[in-house]
Amino acid sequence: MLDATPLTDSWILRYDGTDLPAEVPGCVHTDLLRHGVIPDPFLGRNETEVAWVGRREWTYEVELADGVSGGHDQTDLVFDGLDTAAEILLDGRLLGSVRNMHRSYRFDVTGMSGRLSVRFASAYAEAQAVRERLGDRPNAYPEPFQYIRKMACSFGWDWGPTLVTAGIWRPVRLERWSTARIARVRPLVTVDGTTGCVELLVDVERAAVEPGLRLEARIGDVRAVAEVDGTNGVVRLEVPRAELWWPRGYGEQPLYEVELTLYAGVDALDVWRRRIGFRALELDTSRDAHGSGFTFVVNGERLFVRGVNWIPDDVFPSRVTRERYHERLTQAADAGVDLVRVWGGGIYESEDFYDLCDELGLLVWQDFPFACAAYPEEQPLRGEVEAEARENVVRLMPHPSLVLWNGNNENLWGFKDWGWEERLAGESWGEGYYLGVLPRVVAESDPTRPYTAGSPWSGSWERHPNDPAYGTHHSWEVWNREDYAAYRREVPRFVAEFGWQAPPAYATLRRALADLGEELAADSPGMLHHQKAEDGNGKLERGLARHFVVPDGDFDRWHYLTQVNQARAVAAGIEHWRSHWPVCAGTIVWQLNDCWPVTSWAAIDGDGREKPLYHELRRLYADRLLTLQVRERRLVLAVVNQAAQAWKGEVRLRRMSVDGVVIGETDAGFTAGARTVAPVGVPKGLEPVGPKEFLVADTDGRRALHFPATDREIPYPQPEFDVSVAPGGVTVTARTLVRDLLLQADRLDPDARADRGLVTLLPGEQVTIGVSGWKTPDPDTARSALHCLEPGR
Structure with a gap:
C-alpha cells in the first residue's frame, strides 16, 4: 500500500548566511515575522518596510533520509504547492525547476538522500524576465502579476497590500509505493431519474509491468469492479434512490463517500477517497424578450442567486486553516448567502474550503486565476496555464458545490473598454485562453459543469462584454461616479459584481493603527495607507455628501455614516434587482471578506468583525423580503418570496410624519407564490410627500421603509x-x-x-x-x- 510521510519538521530558511527554523507549509514573511526579523506588515505603515522581502532570493532546506524503505519500488517527493519560481535540488542534484503557484509537483527520488534545497527566485525577477521575453502588456495595477502564475493580489490590489510572498505554501511529503499507484481520478457525477450515477475515469502510474491490475469502487453497499487497461480504467457505480444535494435554503446536503482501491492480485496498492453529492445542474443562458439570461438551475429548481465575492482570506494564504474557513463560510451562510464566487485574482482554494461549501450548501463559482490584465499566451506561460487548469479542474470535480468555471475577471471587458486593444497592437492578451484553452479543458475533463468565458461577459463579441441585458454584468460606474440610487436605473440579467466601501470596525482600526500614535481621522496618514482604492476617500466623501452633511473633524460620526451609506447602497441594488426576478437572476456582492485591516467593500473586515453591511445582508438575502420600489412614478410594495411555500398575509401600510404622527394607514392582502415576487400597489393617498413624511410597510416581522427625500433634507427630530x-x-x-x-x-x-x-x-x-x-x-x-x-x- 502507498505510504505517505509528511515533511513538516526541521526545515531551515536560509538567506545571507542566516539560518532560521522554518514552518512548512508557510512562507518567507510568516517565518520572518515569527522570528522578529520583520514587523507585522498589517500594522501601521509597516507594509512599506518589508517590501524588500519580495525582491530577493530565499532557500528552504531539510535533511532527507534515504528515499527508499520498506521494500517499495519507488519513492516520490510531492509538493502540493510552491510559491512560485524555484529550483529543487537533492544532494546538489537538480530535480527540476518550477514556476507556478497553482500546481503540484512530483519528483522521483528513489534511492536518493541528502540535503533537500528549494531555492526560490524573486517573483519580481521571474516576472520581469518573462516580460522582457514576451513584451509589455497593459493591466489595471502597476505590478507585473500577469507574467507569473502566482496569486495576483499578493502584488497589491485596490483593497490589498503589496506583500509578494515566496515559500512552500502547501504540504510536502514523501510517497513510497510499489507496482502501481492511482495517478488521477475524474469522477463524472450525474443523476438519472432517482438513480445517482458515478463514472470514475482512472489514470494509473506503473513502477513495474504487472498484469492483472484491477479497480474496485464502492459507495456504501454499492460496489463495482473493472480491469486496468494499460494505464487506464473506468469504474461505474449506480446508487438507486439517491438523495439529492441541494443549495442551502432549498433542501439538504447529503454527501456520499466514494472509495476506489487499486489491486494487484489480493494486494491493495493505493486508495482514493472523496465525498460526492448527486445533483442535476444547468446554466440557462437562452434568449428571451429581455436579452439573454444567466440563471442557475439545480435539480430543476431555478435560482435567484444570493452571492458574495470571495478573496483570499489572508494575504498569506498558508495561514488560513480549516477552522478559519469554517468561521468565514459559516458567517456567509448565516447571512443568507447561497453562492460564493472565488475571484480570479486569488487562488484555487484548499480542499477544506470546498468541503465546507459542500457541507453548508454554498454553491461555488470558481474563476480561473486571471484578473484585470492582458495575459501573454506564449511560452512559458501557455503550457503552465493548461497544466494548472487540467490539474485543478480534476481536483475540484468531486465537489457538488462547484457549479461554474469562469475564464477570467474583467479581462474581456478590459480589452473592449480600457484602451488595451490599441496598446496591444495585435499582441496576445488572453482571449485564446478564455475562448479556446480553458473551455476545451473543461469540456474534456469535466463535461458535467458549465463554463463561461469571463465575468462580465455577454456571450458574444457581437455585443458589449458588460451589456446588462446579456449574461453577467459588473456595476462599478455607480460606486466610481454616481449616487447609489443609480442602481435602480437598469435590470441586469445577473449582477456578478457591485459594491460600496466603508472602513473596518473601530477596534480593527485601533489595533492596526495603534503604533502610529496618531488620532483617528478619515485622512490621517495611517487611515490613508489602509485605503488602497484610487481616490477611495474622495468617493466615500462624495457618496456621503449626496445624502448627509459630511462631518468635519468628527471621526466617530464619519465612521458611523460611512457604515450606514455602505449598507444603504448595497440594499438599494439588491432590493431593486430581487424585485425584478426572474429577469434578474442573481447578485454577487463585492465582497464578503478582507485579507488585512483596510477600508474596503467587504462585509466582514480583516479582523473578522462584521460591518453593518453584513447584518443588512441577512435581511436582504432572507427567503422573504419586503421592499418599496418606485415603478412608473408610482410606489409599489414588492413582496419577494424565495421560500418553497407560498406567502400569504396582510401588510400594514402607514404614511407617517417624522414626528411620529400617522397620517394614513390601511391593510392590504397579498399572495406571493413559491419562488415568486408579488407586487402590491400603494394607494395614492398613502404615498409620502416631501421630506417630512415616509411610508412604513410591516408584515410577519418584516419591514420596508420609503423616505422620498435624502437624509440631509429630512428634518429628523432629536432622537430620544x-x-x-x-x-x-x-x-x-x-x-x-x-x-x-x-x-x-x-x-x-x-x-x-x-x-x-x-x-x-x-x-x-x-x-x-x-x-x-x-x-x-x-x-x-x-x-x-x-x-x-x-x-x-
Missing part, C-alpha cells in the same frame, strides 16, 4: 431613547423616530459582537440587541456605543 442592559444584550426603547440605530459592540470590548446592525424604531418601539463577549455590561457604556441619525447631521 432609553437604554437598559438585558441578559445577553442591550435594550433600546424609542420615544421618537430613531433612524438607523447602530450598536458598535467592539467599542464596548474588542471581543464583543452584536447580533444585528442598523435598525429603525418608530416612537414606542423597542429592540433588544444581543451582545456576546462583553465582560462588564452597564447602560451608560452601552449608550456611548450607540449611534443613530440626528437632525442636520
Whole structure:
C-alpha cells in the first residue's frame, strides 16, 4: 500500500548566511515575522518596510533520509504547492525547476538522500524576465502579476497590500509505493431519474509491468469492479434512490463517500477517497424578450442567486486553516448567502474550503486565476496555464458545490473598454485562453459543469462584454461616479459584481493603527495607507455628501455614516434587482471578506468583525423580503418570496410624519407564490410627500421603509431613547423616530459582537440587541456605543 510521510519538521530558511527554523507549509514573511526579523506588515505603515522581502532570493532546506524503505519500488517527493519560481535540488542534484503557484509537483527520488534545497527566485525577477521575453502588456495595477502564475493580489490590489510572498505554501511529503499507484481520478457525477450515477475515469502510474491490475469502487453497499487497461480504467457505480444535494435554503446536503482501491492480485496498492453529492445542474443562458439570461438551475429548481465575492482570506494564504474557513463560510451562510464566487485574482482554494461549501450548501463559482490584465499566451506561460487548469479542474470535480468555471475577471471587458486593444497592437492578451484553452479543458475533463468565458461577459463579441441585458454584468460606474440610487436605473440579467466601501470596525482600526500614535481621522496618514482604492476617500466623501452633511473633524460620526451609506447602497441594488426576478437572476456582492485591516467593500473586515453591511445582508438575502420600489412614478410594495411555500398575509401600510404622527394607514392582502415576487400597489393617498413624511410597510416581522427625500433634507427630530442592559444584550426603547440605530459592540470590548446592525424604531418601539463577549455590561457604556441619525447631521 502507498505510504505517505509528511515533511513538516526541521526545515531551515536560509538567506545571507542566516539560518532560521522554518514552518512548512508557510512562507518567507510568516517565518520572518515569527522570528522578529520583520514587523507585522498589517500594522501601521509597516507594509512599506518589508517590501524588500519580495525582491530577493530565499532557500528552504531539510535533511532527507534515504528515499527508499520498506521494500517499495519507488519513492516520490510531492509538493502540493510552491510559491512560485524555484529550483529543487537533492544532494546538489537538480530535480527540476518550477514556476507556478497553482500546481503540484512530483519528483522521483528513489534511492536518493541528502540535503533537500528549494531555492526560490524573486517573483519580481521571474516576472520581469518573462516580460522582457514576451513584451509589455497593459493591466489595471502597476505590478507585473500577469507574467507569473502566482496569486495576483499578493502584488497589491485596490483593497490589498503589496506583500509578494515566496515559500512552500502547501504540504510536502514523501510517497513510497510499489507496482502501481492511482495517478488521477475524474469522477463524472450525474443523476438519472432517482438513480445517482458515478463514472470514475482512472489514470494509473506503473513502477513495474504487472498484469492483472484491477479497480474496485464502492459507495456504501454499492460496489463495482473493472480491469486496468494499460494505464487506464473506468469504474461505474449506480446508487438507486439517491438523495439529492441541494443549495442551502432549498433542501439538504447529503454527501456520499466514494472509495476506489487499486489491486494487484489480493494486494491493495493505493486508495482514493472523496465525498460526492448527486445533483442535476444547468446554466440557462437562452434568449428571451429581455436579452439573454444567466440563471442557475439545480435539480430543476431555478435560482435567484444570493452571492458574495470571495478573496483570499489572508494575504498569506498558508495561514488560513480549516477552522478559519469554517468561521468565514459559516458567517456567509448565516447571512443568507447561497453562492460564493472565488475571484480570479486569488487562488484555487484548499480542499477544506470546498468541503465546507459542500457541507453548508454554498454553491461555488470558481474563476480561473486571471484578473484585470492582458495575459501573454506564449511560452512559458501557455503550457503552465493548461497544466494548472487540467490539474485543478480534476481536483475540484468531486465537489457538488462547484457549479461554474469562469475564464477570467474583467479581462474581456478590459480589452473592449480600457484602451488595451490599441496598446496591444495585435499582441496576445488572453482571449485564446478564455475562448479556446480553458473551455476545451473543461469540456474534456469535466463535461458535467458549465463554463463561461469571463465575468462580465455577454456571450458574444457581437455585443458589449458588460451589456446588462446579456449574461453577467459588473456595476462599478455607480460606486466610481454616481449616487447609489443609480442602481435602480437598469435590470441586469445577473449582477456578478457591485459594491460600496466603508472602513473596518473601530477596534480593527485601533489595533492596526495603534503604533502610529496618531488620532483617528478619515485622512490621517495611517487611515490613508489602509485605503488602497484610487481616490477611495474622495468617493466615500462624495457618496456621503449626496445624502448627509459630511462631518468635519468628527471621526466617530464619519465612521458611523460611512457604515450606514455602505449598507444603504448595497440594499438599494439588491432590493431593486430581487424585485425584478426572474429577469434578474442573481447578485454577487463585492465582497464578503478582507485579507488585512483596510477600508474596503467587504462585509466582514480583516479582523473578522462584521460591518453593518453584513447584518443588512441577512435581511436582504432572507427567503422573504419586503421592499418599496418606485415603478412608473408610482410606489409599489414588492413582496419577494424565495421560500418553497407560498406567502400569504396582510401588510400594514402607514404614511407617517417624522414626528411620529400617522397620517394614513390601511391593510392590504397579498399572495406571493413559491419562488415568486408579488407586487402590491400603494394607494395614492398613502404615498409620502416631501421630506417630512415616509411610508412604513410591516408584515410577519418584516419591514420596508420609503423616505422620498435624502437624509440631509429630512428634518429628523432629536432622537430620544432609553437604554437598559438585558441578559445577553442591550435594550433600546424609542420615544421618537430613531433612524438607523447602530450598536458598535467592539467599542464596548474588542471581543464583543452584536447580533444585528442598523435598525429603525418608530416612537414606542423597542429592540433588544444581543451582545456576546462583553465582560462588564452597564447602560451608560452601552449608550456611548450607540449611534443613530440626528437632525442636520
